[in-house]
Amino acid sequence: MxxxxxxxxxxxxxxxxxxxxxxxxxxxxxxxxxSPAPRPTAPVVDGQLAQQLKGAVGDAGALVHLQELQKIADRNGGNRASPSPGYLASADYVSGVLRAAGFDVATPDYTLSRRRGGSGGSEGGEGPTTLPNVVTQTRTGDPAHVVVIGAHLDSVKQGPGIVDDGSGVATLLEIATRLGASPAVRNMVRFGFWGSEESGAQGSTGYVTGLSDADRDAIMLYLNVDMVGSPNGGYFVQGGTGDDTSAAGPPGSGTVGDVLADQLGSTGVTPQRITFVGDDETPFVAANIPSAGAENGDRKKKTAEQAQTAGGQAGEVFDPCYHQACDTIQNVNPVVLDHYLHALAGTLAHFATTTDTLP
Ligand SMILES: [Zn+2]
The missing domain is CATH 4.10.910 (30s ribosomal protein s13; domain 2)
Structure with a gap:
């Protein structure tokens, strides 16, 4: 590269x-x-951005990024865990791709928790105490109405994390580079790449808690993307109408989930609504920001009914390499990735151009 x-x-x-x-x-x-002033945009034609963006994105573009993330893991002991050199190299890669596409990139630090002893290291010793998230946003769109989409940039120590969550990172990069930094939108679009999700969503939490009240209030909604290319992936939408009300998300989450589910449906698959499971949406939900998540399942087995509506193998786990060394480029299912890419592009375009507000 x-x-x-x-x-x-x-x-x-x-x-x-x-x-x-x-x-x-x-x-x-x-x-x-x-911060540059928002500049005038081309007039927004309803439906046009969704059509353009969905036409532009594809799994081939995302796979290029996944191959690069694999190389980064290969060069750094087989993983991209934070804190580790593989994580920092991933942050550099993402920043470079975004800058080359014309975006301004910020790398705000979050503080690493010292609490968890982890894998036998002496506490309080080596390693950084802060790490960067990577954040960018469009120059266009109302900065008082910001649509945030995020994915985690770290892997577990056990493997390169190409599906978990390289697939989310590659999805965001593919969408961002096709969207460009100055699209015709009504609402600003922000992309967040979070560190240390695998150790308690520390990057996203540091980001959200570090915002001013005004900046938090300006976030219209949060879309989380975590595992969207597993070998036997399902098509799950988290938030909104999950069956556990405590995990259904703040008001407005149902609307975000509805749009994502509709968009997945329009790609020819049948989505299934589930609850949040404690990924990077957690701090956004805690801040009362309407949220939804895209997630294709991990260690559970796909049921016969799920196989009927989503395809794939009944009785097999969604991702046999979840949190393992075999979560490599070989683990990626480009068909699942492509469905999610189009659905997320459509969802993002919808909210970037809508005049509706969420509760
Ligand atoms: Zn993950």
């Missing part, structure tokens, strides 16, 4: 004030500091 090259280019562009000035004059964002 040309990651190193694109980062160098970015640095050079920032290094020359004249170039930065020209960039500012022509309406590009000059490097680094200060």
């Amino acid at each position: 040309s990651l190193a090259r694109s980062r160098t280019r970015m640095r050079l562009r920032c290094a020359f004030p004249a170039v930065a000035l020209v960039a500012a004059l022509v309406g590009l964002t000059a490097c680094g500091s200060g």
